[in-house]
Amino acid sequence: MSLIISGGTVVTAEGQFQADVRVDGGQIAAVGRGLAQAGDEVIDADGKHILPGGIDVHTHLSMPSMGTVTCDDYYTGQVAAVMGGTTTHLDFCIQPKGSSLKAALDTWHGRARGQAVIDYGFHVAVTDPLPEVLDEIATLPDQGVTSIKLFLAYKDTLQVDDTALFRCLERARDAGVLTLVHAENGDAIEVLMAEAVARGETAPKYHALTRPPELEAEATGRAVALAEVLGAPLYIVHLSCRPALVRVREAQARGARVTAETCTQYFFFTKDDLDRPGFEGAKWVCSPPPREKEDQQALWAAVADGTLSVISTDHCPFRFDSQKTLGRDDFTLIPNGVPGIEERLMVLHQAGVRGGHFSLERFVALTATNPARSFGLGGVKGSVAPGYDADLALWNLARPHMITAATNHSAVDYSLYEGMAVQGRPVTVLIRGQTVMHEGRLLAERGSGQFLHRQRI
Ligand code: URP
Numbered sequence: 001m002s003l004i005i006s007g008g009t010v011v012t013a014e015g016q017f018q019a020d021v022r023v024d025g026g027q028i029a030a031v032g033r034g035l036a037q038a039g040d041e042v043i044d045a046d047g048k049h050i051l052p053g054g055i056d057v058h059t060h061l062s063m064p065s066m067g068t069v070t071c072d073d074y075y076t077g078q079v080a081a082v083m084g085g086t087t088t089h090l091d092f093c094i095q096p097k098g099s100s101l102k103a104a105l106d107t108w109h110g111r112a113r114g115q116a117v118i119d120y121g122f123h124v125a126v127t128d129p130l131p132e133v134l135d136e137i138a139t140l141p142d143q144g145v146t147s148i149k150l151f152l153a154y155k156d157t158l159q160v161d162d163t164a165l166f167r168c169l170e171r172a173r174d175a176g177v178l179t180l181v182h183a184e185n186g187d188a189i190e191v192l193m194a195e196a197v198a199r200g201e202t203a204p205k206y207h208a209l210t211r212p213p214e215l216e217a218e219a220t221g222r223a224v225a226l227a228e229v230l231g232a233p234l235y236i237v238h239l240s241c242r243p244a245l246v247r248v249r250e251a252q253a254r255g256a257r258v259t260a261e262t263c264t265q266y267f268f269f270t271k272d273d274l275d276r277p278g279f280e281g282a283k284w285v286c287s288p289p290p291r292e293k294e295d296q297q298a299l300w301a302a303v304a305d306g307t308l309s310v311i312s313t314d315h316c317p318f319r320f321d322s323q324k325t326l327g328r329d330d331f332t333l334i335p336n337g338v339p340g341i342e343e344r345l346m347v348l349h350q351a352g353v354r355g356g357h358f359s360l361e362r363f364v365a366l367t368a369t370n371p372a373r374s375f376g377l378g379g380v381k382g383s384v385a386p387g388y389d390a391d392l393a394l395w396n397l398a399r400p401h402m403i404t405a406a407t408n409h410s411a412v413d414y415s416l417y418e419g420m421a422v423q424g425r426p427v428t429v430l431i432r433g434q435t436v437m438h439e440g441r442l443l444a445e446r447g448s449g450q451f452l453h454r455q456r457i
């Protein structure tokens with residue numbers, strides 16, 4: 001017996017059209033008109049738009065950071081994801097210094113096992129590039145991991161130097177692994193932060209003021225240059241500002257293998273949000289920080305013209321009541337990161353599609369199809385077409401919804417988008433043909449999410 005999703009409007013990166021979707025064995029078997037046969041199980045999608053489930057390639061669940069741990073574990077973070085129409089995410093596994101990459105991955109697998117309700121994979125962040133660790137990069141694809149991340153910021157904790165970056169880019173290129181870079185100049189930022197604190201400038205807004213866009217552009221340009229010398233593929237994460245965008249655009253024009261993402265929050269907020277009354281601004285402390293209105297305009301243009309091919313969340317949630325407060329007297333101690341895994345698709349649909357920045361097809365490309373293709377999931381996830389996993393989000397594009405932490409599902413106690421009214425939300429979500437969410441009710445079994453063994457890049 002097949003499952004037929006009948007009567008909806010299918011939306012892909014290429015177009016939208018009226019069609020049924022036939023699902024067999026968890027995969028899409030056919031997309032076309034009049035597919036229902038006697039005995040089929042039918043989901044009526046009349047009036048709905050059938051989108052591929054969202055793919056968020058940048059999350060931090062249960063991640064130790066700055067003396068605490070992100071407050072969403074694999075269950076709460078993934079429940080939040082699926083409620084917002086996301087069916088796959090890629091999470092950052094961080095190598096503790098002195099550890100092997102394998103041991104780090106084992107730890108992250110342990111965190112996800114038995115908890116997952118959506119499908120997931122890992123990037124591994126190399127923080128201690130010992131010779132044996134560099135050798136391990138070649139073994140990652142056999143473990144299903146085809147991307148590494150290097151931090152050029154967070155001095156004395158996660159930051160690596162240019163030697164490490166260059167060596168990792170080279171090893172990754174040879175292994176079919178994509179190198180992701182957090183591009184901010186951590187050395188200069190460290191000086192600016194120390195000087196600010198010495199002057200008594202300890203409020204959250206100084207987080208933004210000590211991480212100027214020029215230092216993101218410099219690190220972006222540096223990473224691009226090293227990757228170009230090697231002919232290595234490079235992906236810039238959480239790009240936030242126009243000067244960094246210029247470096248990426250120029251590299252792409254030269255034919256370099258450089259792609260980049262931005263994250264939802266950079267379209268909606270500016271550095272002024274870190275200057276909200278009292279300690280409120282701590283909710284917006286993330287790196288790079290939100291920038292200026294002009295940067296937002298540049299980002300909207302770049303996701304529309306293809307310079308940026310992915311919009312992810314960098315979901316890195318810390319509770320305001322008990323975790324952000326670690327930095328109440330010193331902004332350098334505020335855990336860096338913001339939540340957004342549940343809101344991403346709804347707020348981007350509202351501001352991006354309804355706001356006239358891009359089409360519904362481009363929305364699908366930026367939030368599902370391109371992320372899958374960029375990260376070794378092409379042909380498996382991210383589209384509504386035969387042969388793909390039946391990861392589908394049925395949207396009611398007319399349904400009003402108000403974003404509020406009170407009804408969100410994350411363990412975090414605030415939403416950056418509190419009170420924002422949207423029109424359009426996913427009402428039914430399927431993963432591999434199983435209905436996992438319907439009208440805000442979770443139907444997935446804990447542990448039903450699967451680890452994704454990704455293809456080489
Ligand atoms: O502030 C941020 N972005 N926290 C998460 C870690 C990272 O740099 O991606």
Ligand code: ZN
Pocket residue numbers: 182237238287
């Ligand atoms: Zn980062």
Ligand code: ZN
Pocket residue numbers: 058059060314316
């Ligand atoms: Zn991140």
